[in-house]
Amino acid sequence: MTPSDTPWRASSKTRAGTFVAILAVAVILIGLVLPGFASRRLIQDLFYILTMLTLAQIWNLLAGYGGLVSVGQQAFVGIGAYALFGAVILGGMDPMLAILLGGVAGLVLAVPMAFFAFRLHGAYFAIGTWVIAEVTRLLVAQWKALGGGTGTSLPRAATSDMIGVAQVAELFDVRTAAARDILAYWIALILAVAVIAGIYGLLRSRMGLALIAVRDNPEAAKSVGVDVRWLKWAVFLIASVATGVTGALIFLQTARISPDAAFAITDWTAYVIFIVVIGGIGTIEGPILGVLVFFLLRNSLADYGSWYLLTLGLIAILAMIFAPKGLWGLISARSGLHLFPIRRRLTGPLPERGEG
Amino acid sequence: MLLQTNSLDAGYGRFRALFGIDIEVAAGECIAIIGANGAGKSTLMRSISGVLPNAPGMILHNGEPIGALSAAAILKRGIAMVPEGRKLFPSLSVEENLLIGGQKRRGSGAWSLQTIYDLFPILREKRALPGTSLSGGQQQMVAIGRALMSNPELLLCDEISLGLAPVVIRDIYAALPRIRETGAAVIVVEQDITQALRVADRVYCLMEGRVTLSGTPDTLTRDAIHDAYFGGHA
Amino acid sequence: MIWLDTIVQGILLGGLYALFATGLSLVFGIMRLVNLAHGDMIVLAAYLILVLVMTLGLSPWIAVLIAAPVMFALGWLLQRVVLNRVLGPDILPPLLVTFGLSIAIQNALLEGFSADSRRIPNPELEGASMALGPINVGVMPMLTFASAIVVIVILNRVIYATPLGRSFRATSDDPVTAGLMGVEPMKVFAVATGLAMVVVTIAALYLGTRANFDPAIGPARLIYAFQAVIIGGLGSLWGTLAGGIIIGVAQTLGAAVNPEWQILSGHIAFLVVLLIRPRGLFPRAYD
Numbered sequence: 001m002t003p004s005d006t007p008w009r010a011s012s013k014t015r016a017g018t019f020v021a022i023l024a025v026a027v028i029l030i031g032l033v034l035p036g037f038a039s040r041r042l043i044q045d046l047f048y049i050l051t052m053l054t055l056a057q058i059w060n061l062l063a064g065y066g067g068l069v070s071v072g073q074q075a076f077v078g079i080g081a082y083a084l085f086g087a088v089i090l091g092g093m094d095p096m097l098a099i100l101l102g103g104v105a106g107l108v109l110a111v112p113m114a115f116f117a118f119r120l121h122g123a124y125f126a127i128g129t130w131v132i133a134e135v136t137r138l139l140v141a142q143w144k145a146l147g148g149g150t151g152t153s154l155p156r157a158a159t160s161d162m163i164g165v166a167q168v169a170e171l172f173d174v175r176t177a178a179a180r181d182i183l184a185y186w187i188a189l190i191l192a193v194a195v196i197a198g199i200y201g202l203l204r205s206r207m208g209l210a211l212i213a214v215r216d217n218p219e220a221a222k223s224v225g226v227d228v229r230w231l232k233w234a235v236f237l238i239a240s241v242a243t244g245v246t247g248a249l250i251f252l253q254t255a256r257i258s259p260d261a262a263f264a265i266t267d268w269t270a271y272v273i274f275i276v277v278i279g280g281i282g283t284i285e286g287p288i289l290g291v292l293v294f295f296l297l298r299n300s301l302a303d304y305g306s307w308y309l310l311t312l313g314l315i316a317i318l319a320m321i322f323a324p325k326g327l328w329g330l331i332s333a334r335s336g337l338h339l340f341p342i343r344r345r346l347t348g349p350l351p352e353r354g355e356g
Numbered sequence: 357m358l359l360q361t362n363s364l365d366a367g368y369g370r371f372r373a374l375f376g377i378d379i380e381v382a383a384g385e386c387i388a389i390i391g392a393n394g395a396g397k398s399t400l401m402r403s404i405s406g407v408l409p410n411a412p413g414m415i416l417h418n419g420e421p422i423g424a425l426s427a428a429a430i431l432k433r434g435i436a437m438v439p440e441g442r443k444l445f446p447s448l449s450v451e452e453n454l455l456i457g458g459q460k461r462r463g464s465g466a467w468s469l470q471t472i473y474d475l476f477p478i479l480r481e482k483r484a485l486p487g488t489s490l491s492g493g494q495q496q497m498v499a500i501g502r503a504l505m506s507n508p509e510l511l512l513c514d515e516i517s518l519g520l521a522p523v524v525i526r527d528i529y530a531a532l533p534r535i536r537e538t539g540a541a542v543i544v545v546e547q548d549i550t551q552a553l554r555v556a557d558r559v560y561c562l563m564e565g566r567v568t569l570s571g572t573p574d575t576l577t578r579d580a581i582h583d584a585y586f587g588g589h590a
Numbered sequence: 591m592i593w594l595d596t597i598v599q600g601i602l603l604g605g606l607y608a609l610f611a612t613g614l615s616l617v618f619g620i621m622r623l624v625n626l627a628h629g630d631m632i633v634l635a636a637y638l639i640l641v642l643v644m645t646l647g648l649s650p651w652i653a654v655l656i657a658a659p660v661m662f663a664l665g666w667l668l669q670r671v672v673l674n675r676v677l678g679p680d681i682l683p684p685l686l687v688t689f690g691l692s693i694a695i696q697n698a699l700l701e702g703f704s705a706d707s708r709r710i711p712n713p714e715l716e717g718a719s720m721a722l723g724p725i726n727v728g729v730m731p732m733l734t735f736a737s738a739i740v741v742i743v744i745l746n747r748v749i750y751a752t753p754l755g756r757s758f759r760a761t762s763d764d765p766v767t768a769g770l771m772g773v774e775p776m777k778v779f780a781v782a783t784g785l786a787m788v789v790v791t792i793a794a795l796y797l798g799t800r801a802n803f804d805p806a807i808g809p810a811r812l813i814y815a816f817q818a819v820i821i822g823g824l825g826s827l828w829g830t831l832a833g834g835i836i837i838g839v840a841q842t843l844g845a846a847v848n849p850e851w852q853i854l855s856g857h858i859a860f861l862v863v864l865l866i867r868p869r870g871l872f873p874r875a876y877d
């Protein structure tokens with residue numbers, strides 16, 4: 001080998017990455033104009049897929065990168081949703097603006113939750129978050145102004161006069177209810193894109209690299225001075241805000257809330273975990289693939305009730321045993337494909353080696 | 357041959373620590389393995405004792421392939437190990453540490469709680485204490501006793517003098533002849549070359565995962581050992 | 591007097607929670623595994639007892655003797671076939687596998703038995719009570735509490751005075767070195783999970799005879815069990831009993847003030863203990 005003048009560069013660019021960037025922009029643009037020709041049913045399905053994808057990406061950030069296996073994410077969905085209902089029903093706030101309040105509520109709950117749960121490690125952390133979610137649910141069920149244990153609905157007037165509804169109704173020539181769905185779908189699309197872009201950006205930042213270093217080798221990371229505690233707090237708070245916003249949005253769209261629905265561990269944590277596990281934990285691609293598989297399974301098995309959930313449970317077990325990196329892990333191991341390259345590789349005069 | 361390795365390779369994940377090791381141990385023999393830090397001595401002991409899995413034929417016991425057997429299966433065949441760093445069980449008392457070593461005894465042999473206590477009388481006094489509350493030397497005695505409790509025909513000792521004062525080392529090595537009297541073969545891994553040459557019938561020297569020298573103590577010159585240890589003419 | 595009564599009821603309820611928790615504590619102590627399907631296993635065992643009682647016309651006390659070995663075998667198989675494959679330094683795989691198992695068991699039970707709530711018939715002792723000094727206590731709660739104590743005494747003897755228990759402790763300390771002693775960690779784990787399932791069966795007997803149950807109540811039992819274990823300190827079975835009692839008393843006191851506060855008070859007691867004694871009341875010296 002002769003030495004070369006070409007300088008070594010650390011880069012996380014791959015050709016696939018550039019392609020994906022272009023594809024992503026195209027998908028977002030199509031997504032934005034879709035309501036012009038899609039059925040209301042499809043818009044509702046897409047809303048569900050996008051919000052589940054957002055929750056899955058957030059959980060993946062926590063568990064797959066941060067080592068924080070929370071099974072209490074329903075607490076943030078619920079508190080975000082209740083914050084929105086409270087602000088709209090009791091404070092007369094516009095629901096659109098109240099969505100942001102969901103993030104604030106998530107943050108406010110995250111501080112005490114982290115304070116308690118961070119005293120527990122590993123599996124006990126998981127159940128600790130669950131206990132706090134239960135406590136939150138039980139406390140919210142005491143909130144009589146919002147219907148206590150039975151819950152309540154958003155007043156019709158509030159949702160139909162919401163910012164943007166009239167304009168969307170006019171633009172697509174649809175009724176208010178459909179306009180609301182379109183609006184919610186757009187926000188879900190923006191939220192999903194923002195969360196994925198945000199997580200991707202975070203992972204490529206210094207903080208993200210530290211996070212991955214801690215995940216892959218906690219002792220070594222500690223010894224080079226990564227402050228693990230601070231990192232975990234930061235990730236937990238970020239995730240809680242994003243989950244709170246998503247929760248507020250989900251229940252704005254349904255317009256009806258109850259503690260059991262808003263704090264449902266199955267809907268907001270179990271499904272989310274399946275999506276991540278089946279798609280591939282610890283990658284951004286995994287949850288995207290996972291949510292599609294999840295949705296297809298749901299549509300084809302939904303009529304079978306408990307068989308559907310039984311199947312999901314068994315698939316998750318099999319996936320963990322035989323394909324612990326999920327479908328995306330299988331695909332990228334075969335093809336070497338990385339759509340969201342995070343690990344930096346050295347590019348320089350020598351032919352590239354495979355990634356470590 | 358009691359034990360034989362056949363171009364034994366071993367490592368950790370992608371990292372290779374041993375390259376084509378060939379050693380032999382006859383029944384009743386005492387072998388010393390010497391080598392610098394990181395030479396691969398412990399890796400060799402872990403391979404023989406079944407902690408690290410290998411290809412079956414790389415290790416033969418009485419001519420039979422044992423390379424792929426589990427540690428438990430290898431113990432049952434009569435190969436016991438005193439691991440590097442003693443590794444007593446903190447939740448077990450001294451006596452329980454000994455008893456667990458004898459849980460899978462092979463028939464009736466020379467060793468029992470009584471004979472171990474006779475070999476290391478101090479342990480009898482301390483038998484009810486947690487194993488890890490003893491001094492380093494006493495812990496080493498427990499670790500040796502624990503391995504003997506299975507009545508092995510081959511005893512692997514990984515750095516039993518590590519971190520101990522010379523008097524204590526002398527006490528521990530004083531047990532070696534008594535162990536050999538029972539007919540057991542012994543492999544001692546030693547950093548202390550003088551000690552190794554004194555007790556062993558034959559010596560192997562490892563460097564960077566390869567055998568660089570072997571022979572009986574009287575045939576090995578200081579220079580030859582120095583070269584085998586540190587790699588040529590440093 | 592009413593307060594004394596409430597507290598005694600709470601203590602006895604704590605016995606039930608300790609039974610829920612003992613299996614969890616045992617398994618965690620030996621292999622650092624938290625089985626998120628633990629509560630669902632209790633419910634599964636309750637249905638097993640129910641089926642034996644209904645189809646064979648057995649008394650529940652006999653049915654539990656048949657159910658226990660079945661559950662032992664189930665636990666043993668679960669460990670050998672599934673859990674042993676995912677144990678390791680990474681805690682995520684076992685958590686996710688047992689989470690999947692929890693969902694699978696709940697829905698399998700739902701499919702097999704519907705969502706209706708059921709109860710194991712126990713005509714002789716249902717509602718029976720006896721005088722304990724100035725207050726009256728139910729015979730079943732007393733039996734539950736006594737069973738919890740007996741189970742803990744027996745398990746402690748197994749752990750601290752038998753070769754099996756020695757293997758448990760050694761494997762828990764250091765599985766690799768235990769292997770060098772001829773202990774096969776994977777087999778030890780399977781036996782431990784089997785034993786935990788025997789305790790689960792006993793817990794299920796009381797769960798199912800004292801109150802109604804349905805396929806969905808497992809997760810809540812897991813939470814109580816978990817709280818009892820944490821309050822008591824990991825690895826101490828008597829601590830687990832103390833933890834169960836604290837949760838039980840907090841719940842009955844809360845319910846005495848306002849029935850809606852029963853569960854909430856238990857959770858709050860847990861959080862308070864976590865705040866002042868993060869490692870529980872009786873932590874192990876080393877871990």
Ligand SMILES: Nc1ncnc2c1ncn2[C@@H]1O[C@H](COP(=O)(O)OP(=O)(O)OP(=O)(O)O)[C@@H](O)[C@H]1O
Pocket residue numbers: 368371373391392393394395396397398399400440547
């Ligand atoms: N668990 C492990 N994982 C990865 N590499 C290891 C591991 N244990 C040992 N090694 C590496 O294998 C090589 C041989 O190590 P080994 O412990 O066998 O050496 P040794 O001769 O026993 O040294 P010492 O005298 O310090 O005990 C070393 O390079 C070491 O870094």
Ligand SMILES: [Mg+2]
Pocket residue numbers: 397398399440514515
């Ligand atoms: Mg060594």
